[in-house]
Amino acid sequence: MSLLREIDRWFIDEVLPHEGRYLALARRLTGNRDQAADLVHDAYTRLFRDEAWRAIDHPPAYVLRMVRNLGIQRLRRTKIVNFASIANLDELEQADAGPDPFDRMVARHELRRLVNAIRELPARCRDVMILRRFEELPPREVAERLGLSLSTMEKRLARALVLLTRALQQDPPSSIQDPATSQRQLS
């Protein structure tokens, strides 16, 4: 039995891996980390609303365009517009449009981030995660071996998942966060 629907798989495989780019664009549009995350989330929400996702050829480019349009809608509602945020928007999108070495770089970076994040988990969460996912012990056995109730074990596993997800969501270092910015500074 698969817990993931088609749209979930598509989202995980095609959309989510490029999140750093959407956030970088959103950050340029909003100038603010929280608002950028909101903007990207808003775009995701629209993807899940109907079946339109099936017709999307190039998901990262599509999401970038959506982030841009939603961002501009928000900019219009503000009184004083900071044009720095949309100057060179076209170049930014072009720089972000296709698959490139940047993706591989991010993938490697994420794996490293995940390894570090697992190392940094609180010991009680890390033990559960290691026994369940690496030692592949069945959940009840994990609980038994650690002397926990099944429900406590689930809570610790869930906590570990939240912490790891959060670590993966954090901004990548600025040098790879927004390749278009560094290109712009060169010209």
Add this chain to the structure above:
Amino acid sequence: MSEQPPATTSASRRETLLEQAALWRAQLDSGTADLTEFERWRDADPAHAIAFARIASTWSSVEDVAWPGAELSTAIDRGTIMPRVTLSRRRALAWFTGTVTLGAAGLITHQSLAREAVETSTGERRSLNLQQSVRLDMNTATAMSWRASSNEVKLWLDHGEIAVRVAATAALLLIEASNIEARLSAGVYNARFVDNILDLTVVKGAAQLRGKRVMEVTTGHRLLAAAGTTTVQPVSAQSLDAIEAWQRGEIVFHDTQLSVAVAEYNRYLQRKLMILDPEVGQLRIGGRFNSADASTFLRAIEVTLRVTSVQSNGAVVLVRKT
């Protein structure tokens, strides 16, 4: 796309949903979750589905990590991941290629009392070194002249804008514009005389005004003079950045009226921008643009202020989008 209130999902709500999704994932893993309940939860809101997809993605990524994986970790640590971008060298190159050293070409004769004149056309920038100790950068549409003798260099700014860098070893440097004469000590200055307004900004150093009463303009201050009145004001770091932006080929606005911004941009443009509707002129903008190319600026005001540009007789007219 329908309009939505901004920030529909706050960071804390996303965090809560992530926690719920993770608990679902753990309970589904142990078989203690009710599948129908779970699906009802996920279908209730796209935000729930997104949170669960994130957790599911982490759940499967963990499988990609070999553990305890001492070997893997070293390999990762050894990897060179960060691209190195060297900005300084390119920038430095751009800076020097623009320099024209007239001194070396013999245009400056120390004994001569004749004034040498130099001009830039619209959109042009030029740099010159006078006597190795004074460096001038001329902005677009600028006309000036100078006379150098062994103990004094005098500049006349007829119109336009110049940046002046004076070394400590420089001869006495005088600058005259709009009937104001200032003596510049070692430092960095920006002098602008456009539309009969003189703006002499002391980025670093001191400028002593000669006249009926002696006045000194010090670091971080600007002298504004128009129609016979003068005032000295402090300059904020933000304004200073805008004042010096032209030397980087940029034009910077901070909450500026569109009419003022257009007038400023037109100093650099062959094809001038025009505003006919006073209401359009009163819209306010801010931003950092390329002074040589207005296309980004035009696009920016189009997408956010809904002011579009129409070509007309060699000018570009800005009108409200209908």
